[in-house]
Amino acid sequence: MLDKMAFFVYVIRYGSISSAARKFNVSVSAGSRWLQELEQHFGTTLCHRSNRLLEATQAGQTLYEEFSPLVDSAERISRQLEDFQDSEKGQINIACTPVYANHYLMDKLAEYSKRNPKVTFNINVTPWALDHASSSDIMITANAHFQGYREKDLMLVKRELMNCPFTVVASPQYLSLHGSPTKPEELRNHACLVATTLTGSNDWIFRQAEENLILKVPKTIEVNDSDLLLSGALKGAGIAYLPQFVVEEAVAKGDLITLLNEYETSLWSLNLYYHAPQKASPVAIKFKEFLLHG
Numbered sequence: 001m002l003d004k005m006a007f008f009v010y011v012i013r014y015g016s017i018s019s020a021a022r023k024f025n026v027s028v029s030a031g032s033r034w035l036q037e038l039e040q041h042f043g044t045t046l047c048h049r050s051n052r053l054l055e056a057t058q059a060g061q062t063l064y065e066e067f068s069p070l071v072d073s074a075e076r077i078s079r080q081l082e083d084f085q086d087s088e089k090g091q092i093n094i095a096c097t098p099v100y101a102n103h104y105l106m107d108k109l110a111e112y113s114k115r116n117p118k119v120t121f122n123i124n125v126t127p128w129a130l131d132h133a134s135s136s137d138i139m140i141t142a143n144a145h146f147q148g149y150r151e152k153d154l155m156l157v158k159r160e161l162m163n164c165p166f167t168v169v170a171s172p173q174y175l176s177l178h179g180s181p182t183k184p185e186e187l188r189n190h191a192c193l194v195a196t197t198l199t200g201s202n203d204w205i206f207r208q209a210e211e212n213l214i215l216k217v218p219k220t221i222e223v224n225d226s227d228l229l230l231s232g233a234l235k236g237a238g239i240a241y242l243p244q245f246v247v248e249e250a251v252a253k254g255d256l257i258t259l260l261n262e263y264e265t266s267l268w269s270l271n272l273y274y275h276a277p278q279k280a281s282p283v284a285i286k287f288k289e290f291l292l293h294g
Contacts, residue, residue: 004038005063007031008046009071012056012064013134072134076279089118090283095129095136097197099226099246100161100270105140112290119283127197127224130156130273137284138291139273142198142243156273159292164244166204166265169256173236180259181239184215191220191238195229199266204241207264217241243268 003024010020011031021031039046046060056064096105101123109121124132129141133156140161170180174191181187184206194202194217202222206213220238223229226246233240233247234255240247250256274280274288 001038001041004034004041005067006071006074007034008038008060009064009068011035011047011054012060013068015054017054088116088283090281091120091122092138092284092287093122093124093136094138094140095124095126095132096140097127097129097142097270098125098224099142099198099243100140101125102225102227103245108291112287116286119287133273137274137280138288140270141273142268142270157276159272159274161270161272161291162245163267163269166199166241166268167244167247167251168204168239168241168259168265169233169247169251170239170259171234171236171256172254174233174238175257177236180257182260184213184260184263187215187217187239190218192217193229193232193238193240194219194222195224195226195242196222197224198226198229198243198268199241205266206260208262213263241265 007020007024010023011017014020014023017031017035018028021028024031026034035046042059042063044059045057046063047054047056094105105123109123113119113121124136126132127141129136129139133139139156178190181190184204187204192202192204196202199205202217202219203214204217206215221229221232223232226242229240229242230246230250232238233242234250239259247256247258251258272288272291274284277285280288
């Protein structure tokens, strides 16, 4: 029965029976049967299913809240026993923002795998990596900082991997048709390419003479991938506000022109989040150290 209760916890965490079944390496039909047996055991409905959505009932929420910490503790103990004094094998679950995954992560994994062939990886590429903290060993995500910015408190350890300013760019073709803005306010009259996963909203930050200007720009095209946004800027679709490292090659080739250079912008920061040592597996700790110092 404890296994079925643990299965129910992951049904609620993942929002579906099929996802929980994959984690437990059972068929969806077996997982559904486990859930039915659990409800029969307790004599009450634990979750409602409608339109492919699954939500816990009041009884199910109570079971989830009370039993979830025990599931985490049991899995942590299991990992520690399986990997006791052995950081050379095991699986590492990584939730990673697309910009790091596209530009850096695979090179890191290839290098690490050559040295550690018994380590396997499960990569979830998502702009919302921190939302997967309960099922990931390592989270790599980015955000925009400006003066006065405060990050929410998290029960995770945070280390910065890199940072750079944002840069306003457009293609020569776009500028020849629409002209170049000379001050941030003029961006309201331009096509703007927006990635809310980079900046948190369609607010672009500019700073001059110790004053911050928070400008809400038009969402002409909105995506959640900086490389797709870069492609849009290169094709003349509009003006983009992107981390400097993303655009520097295109700027050097003359394919993009930097704009509003007399203004400071937000600072784009890429961060590594991981669980405290007492909660992390040895294999995840070793890989974390490689990312930070390797």
